[in-house]
């Protein structure tokens with residue numbers, strides 16, 4: 210694994226991330242594996258499925274109305290990532306178990322929304338799209354990876370610039386100019402709801418309804434385009450699959466940075482699939498960005514999930530593969546989207562399950578008495594992180610399969626089952642055993658667990 214560039218000295222510790230030096234403190238939990246992923250820029254790599262997915266979505270949002278921002282730096286302040294978006298102080302997303310911290314006030318962005326406020330403040334265009342890599346400590350399986358890509362979109366209107374200051378009229382006029390689509394949309398809820406999905410004090414009902422209508426039509430058009438492409442790529446060899454008709458539905462949602470808010474779900478291969486989150490932008494964010502006369506909508510969408518269904522890619526690790534058997538299947542697509550086709554899996558290698566069981570350190574022997582940040586409760590994601598660091602992409606999934614507390618001592622025992630499987634080659638049992646032994650060693654060294 211590539212070294213993170215951490216240097217330890219008595220006075221202050223620094224780490225280099227993406228070529229920049231940062232002071233670290235006891236909050237630092239950015240592992241070498243994560244640091245090595247920074248800078249891969251899959252969303253900008255020609256002919257990479259993440260980049261192709263970005264291109265397809267961008268094609269629905271015309272320039273210069275929507276300015277595209279694709280190179281924002283992944284290290285941001287907690288103020289940008291959380292406070293600027295009106296996250297409450299105790300929001301779980303801030304937890305060190307879920308978020309990569311460089312130091313107490315610096316994180317790897319957990320979402321592209323981290324750049325909303327600064328982009329409103331820069332005020333360079335009526336709308337924008339921001340594509341970027343985002344980072345979250347998470348479980349390990351075929352659809353979760355600690356680095357993934359999102360796209361953020363927003364469209365704003367300015368009370369001082371629209372005729373007669375009539376935002377609703379201006380927005381409806383813009384809706385008239387949008388293309389129509391024939392897709393079946395289920396939208397059973399009212400445009401806002403006092404308890405479940407409130408209108409903001411700063412907005413009239415007419416304004417919020419117009420903005421929501423523009424938002425919904427714009428995102429429906431995006432989904433139509435994505436699924437038109439998905440079907441075209443499948444229909445080359447499976448015309449029946451292409452005939453399946455598209456259904457979407459709007460669900461009420463909650464985000465600190467929008468109200469009212471929604472999620473869009475698509476009926477895909479027999480299940481309702483959550484595709485994106487969106488809503489009418491919290492007016493406080495505009496006020497704090499120095500543009501209090503603006504209002505508008507925003508959305509955020511995960512690019513891996515869309516790419517997985519566009520190309521039928523079965524495992525999220527494949528996006529990080531440098532294997533030509535993967536990358537070679539997308540050659541020429543960035544320049545000609547009609548060349549898109551479904552991904553053809555190369556041979557699956559055998560799985561290799563290994564279990565690890567251990568007793569957690571009882572809190573009474575925790576060094577330092579449990580007040581330090583390093584003696585916090587043991588979290589699932591701590592196991593995930595160690596496995597990622599030791600096994601890299603040779604791990605397919607990790608599941609907790611058993612837990613119990615000792616009836617007398619109350620001490621907790623956990624058992625995890627790790628599936629070691631490479632996408633690229635067959636791992637020997639000997640290799641898997643060696644990786645597994647290092648995982649165990651690290652669990653003991655970092656968390657003081659007692660192996661059983």
Ligand code: DAH
Nearest residue numbers: 320322486487488507508509
């Ligand atoms: N940032 C949200 C997430 O990562 C996604 C999102 C939801 C973005 C609603 C938005 C929005 O801009 O309006 O889950």
